[in-house]
Amino acid sequence: MSFPVLDLDLAGIRGRVTPNFRLDTVTWFRVGGLAQMLFQPADEADLQLFLQQLPAEVPVLVIGVGSNLLVRDGGIPGVVIRLSAKGFGGMERLSGDRIRVGTALPDKRVAAFALDEGLAGFAFYHGIPGAIGGALRMNAGANGGETRERLVEVTALDRSGTRHVLSNADMGFTYRHTDAAEDLIFTEAIYQGEPANRGVIEAAMAEVEAHRERAQPIREKTGGSTFKNPPGHSAWKLVDGAGCRGLKIGGAQVSEMHCNFLINTGDATAHDLELLGETVRARVLAASGVRLDWEIKRLGLPGAGGAVEPFLGA
Numbered sequence: 001m002s003f004p005v006l007d008l009d010l011a012g013i014r015g016r017v018t019p020n021f022r023l024d025t026v027t028w029f030r031v032g033g034l035a036q037m038l039f040q041p042a043d044e045a046d047l048q049l050f051l052q053q054l055p056a057e058v059p060v061l062v063i064g065v066g067s068n069l070l071v072r073d074g075g076i077p078g079v080v081i082r083l084s085a086k087g088f089g090g091m092e093r094l095s096g097d098r099i100r101v102g103t104a105l106p107d108k109r110v111a112a113f114a115l116d117e118g119l120a121g122f123a124f125y126h127g128i129p130g131a132i133g134g135a136l137r138m139n140a141g142a143n144g145g146e147t148r149e150r151l152v153e154v155t156a157l158d159r160s161g162t163r164h165v166l167s168n169a170d171m172g173f174t175y176r177h178t179d180a181a182e183d184l185i186f187t188e189a190i191y192q193g194e195p196a197n198r199g200v201i202e203a204a205m206a207e208v209e210a211h212r213e214r215a216q217p218i219r220e221k222t223g224g225s226t227f228k229n230p231p232g233h234s235a236w237k238l239v240d241g242a243g244c245r246g247l248k249i250g251g252a253q254v255s256e257m258h259c260n261f262l263i264n265t266g267d268a269t270a271h272d273l274e275l276l277g278e279t280v281r282a283r284v285l286a287a288s289g290v291r292l293d294w295e296i297k298r299l300g301l302p303g304a305g306g307a308v309e310p311f312l313g314a
Helices: 044-053 107-116 123-127 132-138 198-215 235-241 270-288
Strands: 016-022 034-040 060-063 069-071 076-082 091-094 098-102 151-157 163-167 185-192 221-225 252-254 261-264 297-299
Touching (some): 044 151, 044 185, 069 270, 091 107, 098 107, 107 123, 107 132, 123 198, 132 185, 235 270, 252 270, 261 270
Parallel strands (some): 034 076, 060 076
Antiparallel strands (some): 016 034, 091 098, 098 185, 151 163, 151 185, 221 261
16 A cells, blocks of 8 residues: 655755656565665765755664565555665775775675775675664674774764764774664764685685575575574574474465564564564564563564554563
């Protein structure tokens, strides 16, 4: 079902505006409803003007490349903002072994740029299928590295279009979390690298790639790691121990290869995937007493299947 078209003041806006945009075309799960309006700003100045002109009552959500995201079947009301690589994909070597990157850049591109610049500390990004904006929002990490270990500062715009520069300390990083205000839209980041031999960096990146190939269902329609690791536990071991490896609901399945991944086997709905996730959470809670938290971001309104109750009401 489509949304009413938003009547907005777009004077001076240079970016692309698309009413009732199909979000299943950009999410890695290939599911989800419509965005009432998708806005792809031309650059930071264009985004700033758009936010300044946007009525305060219109909701705003930001998405990246759609890798760690589950959009519900009822879609997302208001404006969905998606930064483009053209406007927010710059990379620059700075003095002091630092690099400045746009937040629309895929994490892998940043790892590759650091390699070309002879800077170590970014190999873990080679194994994360997202963009820098999401990495900042989630303190993304893999293979023993995390975003907070390399970040110097972030530039962001708030809901009113005011520009902010946040230090690493301002971000309040913890495991897969930042305390930065939810309305902030990150536009660029500065990272600190360490000079290293190219061969050393390549070896670290090759190890990350080999791990992904060996352990993760990277060729499936998936959203990456589904649940956060609880303190003292591995999420996949808890899921496996609860007998959920390979569990199916509709077109959604827990991966046989790595059971902290959910898969769209071809005809899943967002409802199937969320119901499967909550079924897994309920079974893990019953089996181990541990309450798994979602790592995948779930956004939007429920569709015809209705809302899925957390832990199925357990």
